[in-house]
Amino acid sequence: MTDQEKKELVKTMIAQHRELQNNVKTGLARSADADSKKASEIRTCLDKFTKNLLEHLNLENNTFYVELLKNMKSKDQDTAKTEQFIAEMKGIEKAVLTFLDKYKDVKSIEIDIPGFHGEFKGIGQALNLRIEAEEDGVYTYWS
Numbered sequence: 001m002t003d004q005e006k007k008e009l010v011k012t013m014i015a016q017h018r019e020l021q022n023n024v025k026t027g028l029a030r031s032a033d034a035d036s037k038k039a040s041e042i043r044t045c046l047d048k049f050t051k052n053l054l055e056h057l058n059l060e061n062n063t064f065y066v067e068l069l070k071n072m073k074s075k076d077q078d079t080a081k082t083e084q085f086i087a088e089m090k091g092i093e094k095a096v097l098t099f100l101d102k103y104k105d106v107k108s109i110e111i112d113i114p115g116f117h118g119e120f121k122g123i124g125q126a127l128n129l130r131i132e133a134e135e136d137g138v139y140t141y142w143s
Helices: 003-031 036-074 080-102 106-111 113-136
Strands: none
Touching: 003 036, 003 113, 036 080, 036 106, 036 113, 080 113, 106 113
């Protein structure tokens, strides 16, 4: 992968981060004072978030982290901490995907919109921590 391709990859992933943050912000705003009649709108926001998240995770897990570890190993760098970081990110990923599965349809949101809102707020915070860790950590030494 060329240096230009590396820069473009990080640029794309950062743009995806901003989109995911906007998805969470919109979903939280819609669910803050919603009633069961708004569950469909909330689910629509969640669908968009899910689509964007899966696209990002695919790029990150199947391209970025693979290339990062390959590059580090080719330079005889110790990858243990990076591999640990990736494992921690997988933990956050699992929590987000579990949340999305829990609220996979309108009915599940309608049942407990305040609970959904609270959990989504926590997911948003975890996502922001992940984004900060990536952008301030592994993205900075990618090239």
